[in-house]
Amino acid sequence: MPLHPFSATHITTADIDNNGQDEVIVDFGPGIGIWVFFNNTTWQSLHPLTAGAIATGDLDNNGEADVLVHFPGFGLWVHRNGANWEQLHFLSPELITTGNIDTESEDEVIVDFGPGIGIWIFRNNTAWDGAALLGVSADHLGAADIDGN
Numbered sequence: 001m002p003l004h005p006f007s008a009t010h011i012t013t014a015d016i017d018n019n020g021q022d023e024v025i026v027d028f029g030p031g032i033g034i035w036v037f038f039n040n041t042t043w044q045s046l047h048p049l050t051a052g053a054i055a056t057g058d059l060d061n062n063g064e065a066d067v068l069v070h071f072p073g074f075g076l077w078v079h080r081n082g083a084n085w086e087q088l089h090f091l092s093p094e095l096i097t098t099g100n101i102d103t104e105s106e107d108e109v110i111v112d113f114g115p116g117i118g119i120w121i122f123r124n125n126t127a128w129d130g131a132a133l134l135g136v137s138a139d140h141l142g143a144a145d146i147d148g149n
Contacts, residue, residue, distance in 0.1 A: 014056035014065035016081075025067055027051045034069065046079060047071075057098025057107030059125045068096055068109060076111065088122055 010027040017023065017038065024037040025046065033048040052070040059066045059078065067079040068088070076089040076096065088109065095112040102108065102123070109122035121129045 010051055010054045012054050012056055014067070015063075016056070016065045016067060018063040025054060025056065027054060047085075049074075052092060053094075053096050055096045055098050055109075057109065059098070059106055059109065059122075061105040061107075061125075068098065070096055076109075078109075089128070091117070 009029045010025075012025050013022040014025065015022050016025075016036070019039065021039055023039070025034065026037065027034045027050055030050050032050075034046040034051060034054070036044050036046050038044055046067065047069065049071050052072040054070075055068045056065045057068065058064065060080070062081065064081045066081065069077050069079070070093050071077060072092055075087055075091055076093055078086050078088050080086055089111070091113050093111040094114045097110050098107040099110065100107050101110070101121070104124045106125045108124065110119065111122070112119045123129055
């Protein structure tokens with residue numbers, strides 16, 4: 001049985017309501033927008049616009065994943081704790097990911113703003129890094145704990 005009859009432009013999963021079960025976050029594209037399949041039972045609209053990219057991460061370490069969306073032409077936005085939208089950056093990134101890359105508990109947002117601007121980090125749910133992580137652009141981004149620290 002299909003989860004939905006429409007095809008998606010972006011799909012990701014995360015526990016955005018902290019109930020121990022991941023929700024499915026789907027961008028169905030122009031005219032339909034971004035929807036969330038909650039608790040394997042109910043579809044709910046997240047935003048009517050379509051995304052250039054979607055990522056999830058717990059930016060404030062409260063157990064609820066936040067949804068990061070690049071809205072082309074409108075910059076990078078985060079839907080915090082299933083409640084409100086906040087703009088993280090006015091530039092439109094090419095790639096976004098999240099990961100806990102320091103000793104703090106919050107996930108960091110890692111963004112590739114493209115050639116000439118490079119890869120930047122939004123650290124510990126507070127501010128953008130003072131200098132670019134890397135001054136060049138990437139083909140793909142990802143974050144993982146590969147050394148156990």
